[in-house]
Amino acid sequence: MLKLESIRKAFRSGQDIVLALGGIDLDMEKGDFVTVIGSNGAGKSTLLNVIAGTILPTAGKVVVKGRNVTTLPAYRRAQWIGRITQDPLAGTAPMMTIAENLALASKRAHRSLRLAITRKRRNEMIDQMLSLGMNLEHRLDDPVSLLSGGERQALTVTMATLARPEILLLDEHTAALDPGNATRVSQLTEEFVKRMGVTTIMVTHNMEHALALGNRLLMMNKGEVVYDFGGQEKEALTVLDLVELFSKQHIVDDELLLETG
Numbered sequence: 568m569l570k571l572e573s574i575r576k577a578f579r580s581g582q583d584i585v586l587a588l589g590g591i592d593l594d595m596e597k598g599d600f601v602t603v604i605g606s607n608g609a610g611k612s613t614l615l616n617v618i619a620g621t622i623l624p625t626a627g628k629v630v631v632k633g634r635n636v637t638t639l640p641a642y643r644r645a646q647w648i649g650r651i652t653q654d655p656l657a658g659t660a661p662m663m664t665i666a667e668n669l670a671l672a673s674k675r676a677h678r679s680l681r682l683a684i685t686r687k688r689r690n691e692m693i694d695q696m697l698s699l700g701m702n703l704e705h706r707l708d709d710p711v712s713l714l715s716g717g718e719r720q721a722l723t724v725t726m727a728t729l730a731r732p733e734i735l736l737l738d739e740h741t742a743a744l745d746p747g748n749a750t751r752v753s754q755l756t757e758e759f760v761k762r763m764g765v766t767t768i769m770v771t772h773n774m775e776h777a778l779a780l781g782n783r784l785l786m787m788n789k790g791e792v793v794y795d796f797g798g799q800e801k802e803a804l805t806v807l808d809l810v811e812l813f814s815k816q817h818i819v820d821d822e823l824l825l826e827t828g
Contacts (some may be wrong), residue, residue: 753776
């Protein structure tokens with residue numbers, strides 16, 4: 568489904584060249600769910616940007632469904648790739664209503680020009696909002712700008728299910744939420760990924776989430792994958808194991824340590 572071959576990305580900083588990704592190889596089958604942890608500056612978000620097409624690699628190849636998309640821009644890759652960021656404001660159209668946002672997401676999935684909301688479609692929207700457990704089923708005509716961060720991020724996850732991406736990129740998508748909403752949005756995400764069989768990469772600072780979700784875990788440091796755990800090896804890991812592995816890599820990151828509780 569997704570293959571990265573020797574991906575390198577260098578940025579110029581003044582007179583210096585900073586290597587953000589130092590030769591990443593990754594092979595993911597359909598339905599794989601990979602969690603990615605690492606300190607700030609490890610290259611996690613750069614990795615997602617290269618996959619999404621918002622930045623191009625300096626060297627290497629990005630392959631989606633057997634097709635080389637390395638130079639394809641982000642809007643062309645959007646037919647296969649969905650992305651949810653940590654900013655609850657980024658995934659929705661704030662001045663449009665909840666119903667209109669849901670209709671837009673459905674339109675992207677079916678490549679239709681119609682935005683009409685029929686009675687049948689509205690009843691489907693009510694059911695979708697009921698499943699969130701946030702009482703949004705009564706607020707379909709409210710502008711999204713009136714929603715809290717947790718409500719908006721839950722809506723963004725629902726919109727991703729309607730757009731039906733084949734690859735989903737989660738860039739610390741619960742980081743800006745309070746613990747209760749972060750847990751709920753994580754649960755919704757996991758339910759969606761399992762139900763749809765979406766190939767998923769989730770970047771997170773929360774080591775408990777990294778261990779609880781997915782079938783594979785990558786640890787990044789200085790633009791490289793330093794550990795790659797899958798299957799029973801991943802299931803046997805604990806947060807203390809991860810802390811020890813970070814220590815072996817001489818990684819000190821207060822944000823990561825704060826997320827262990």
